[in-house]
Amino acid sequence: AKSPSLSPPLPLSQRSRWAPPTLPTEPSLYDGPFPFYRRPAEEGRFSLDAQRRYHPDARQLRYFAPPPAEHPDPAFDLRHGYRDRYVRRDESEREGLEHLLQWVAGNRDRLRAQGDAAGRPVNADFVTWRGHLTKVLTTPYESQEGWLLAVSLFRGTLYVSEVETPAARQQREQRSDMLQELAYMGYKFERYMCADTPDGSPDPTGVVNTNEAFCTVVRTRLGSHSLLFAGEVDCMDPRGAWPEAPACYVELKTCKELHSPAQRKSFYRHKLIKWWAQSFLPGVSRIVAGFRAPDGSVAALETFETMKIFQLIRGDRGCWKPAVCMNFCEAFLAFLKRVVTEDDPQLVHLFAWEPGSPVSYTRHQGAEHVFLPAWYVETMSG
Ligand code: A3P
Ligand code: MG
Ligand code: MG
Numbered sequence: 001a002k003s004p005s006l007s008p009p010l011p012l013s014q015r016s017r018w019a020p021p022t023l024p025t026e027p028s029l030y031d032g033p034f035p036f037y038r039r040p041a042e043e044g045r046f047s048l049d050a051q052r053r054y055h056p057d058a059r060q061l062r063y064f065a066p067p068p069a070e071h072p073d074p075a076f077d078l079r080h081g082y083r084d085r086y087v088r089r090d091e092s093e094r095e096g097l098e099h100l101l102q103w104v105a106g107n108r109d110r111l112r113a114q115g116d117a118a119g120r121p122v123n124a125d126f127v128t129w130r131g132h133l134t135k136v137l138t139t140p141y142e143s144q145e146g147w148l149l150a151v152s153l154f155r156g157t158l159y160v161s162e163v164e165t166p167a168a169r170q171q172r173e174q175r176s177d178m179l180q181e182l183a184y185m186g187y188k189f190e191r192y193m194c195a196d197t198p199d200g201s202p203d204p205t206g207v208v209n210t211n212e213a214f215c216t217v218v219r220t221r222l223g224s225h226s227l228l229f230a231g232e233v234d235c236m237d238p239r240g241a242w243p244e245a246p247a248c249y250v251e252l253k254t255c256k257e258l259h260s261p262a263q264r265k266s267f268y269r270h271k272l273i274k275w276w277a278q279s280f281l282p283g284v285s286r287i288v289a290g291f292r293a294p295d296g297s298v299a300a301l302e303t304f305e306t307m308k309i310f311q312l313i314r315g316d317r318g319c320w321k322p323a324v325c326m327n328f329c330e331a332f333l334a335f336l337k338r339v340v341t342e343d344d345p346q347l348v349h350l351f352a353w354e355p356g357s358p359v360s361y362t363r364h365q366g367a368e369h370v371f372l373p374a375w376y377v378e379t380m381s382g
Helices: 098-106 108-113 130-141 164-172 175-192 260-272 272-280 306-313 322-339 373-379
Strands: 041-048 124-129 147-154 157-163 213-222 227-233 249-256 286-292 296-303 347-353 362-363
Touching: 041 098, 098 108, 098 213, 108 286, 124 130, 130 147, 130 157, 130 227, 130 272, 130 322, 157 260, 157 306, 157 322, 164 373, 175 249, 175 286, 213 322, 227 272, 227 322, 260 306, 272 286, 272 306, 272 322, 322 347, 347 373
Parallel strands: 124 157, 124 227, 249 286
Antiparallel strands: 041 213, 147 157, 147 347, 213 227, 286 296, 347 362
């Protein structure tokens, strides 16, 4: 039988052209109650050594060993070693999800044994890096840097992997010596604040090697989305109030010294949002900041409890809201589920966002943007 609603074809010029859906990012659209976010549970750990080699263990975990006072004495010299004791990771090497996938593949029997109603080899809706989610969380308030996220659906799980934007690449390749030294100072701060053993003391004379990393793999849930993600962690506090991982981890940060209430307000508005998002996602309970003086010393230390940051910003009406960040992230993940429905590791949807625009996407079949390695697809198909 013929469908009664079938209308004669319109001339091409009058047909409404199908436009792929987009996702708006205005904060006001996401200003509701804080969504459900399950307390993150650590599923595993891995390390990257001085040569950037993967190890399925915690050998690179370091231990929080702060000085006894808020004003370090003797003073930290964050510039020390920049010229001669700095081994820099090759950032032109795009690693994608590689190390995280190594962890997943190495734990596939355990992940499978966790059981999944949908029969998936990985019992999670999303697998990604924490850093990618941090960028999603801060999107409603970001006015400087856009992002590109590649997404593939493989055996029931959505994999999300960042693609460097042309602007980010240009910035990285043309980074001034001053900015490079600033980045070094962030790493150097870690050397002054951490020891290699739980009872050790920091040894700030050593080489700073940014190939080294310790990563935690956590499992959590945001609304209806189950997440498995990995994030680099600076250290754990062996004497802290929260002995269990991931709450025992401490994030270290540096920031220019604040001299006025206006500077502090600006720091809360623009910088603390990133610090909060980075640590809140994996359940890291504390952020310890070192405030830099112009001579490269640390003028003061300050501890921020991740769960109390919302209290600091509550009084400022023009400030960011944690609920907006989380509601947007939940909406973005739902958007990915709606758009990426074909299970095919060779199919990549590239989600793009620039400040002032909604999130949009393009579809790419085969070659160029494929990011799930053949070895991974093979291992997880067996
Ligand atoms: P700060 O944290 O003091 O900024 P993380 O804080 O995530 O542990 O990163 C450690 C340090 O790496 C940072 O110190 C910063 O110096 C450097 N770093 C991290 N991300 C960077 C980026 N996108 N560009 C330049 N440097 C970066
Ligand atoms: Mg770090
Ligand atoms: Mg840090």
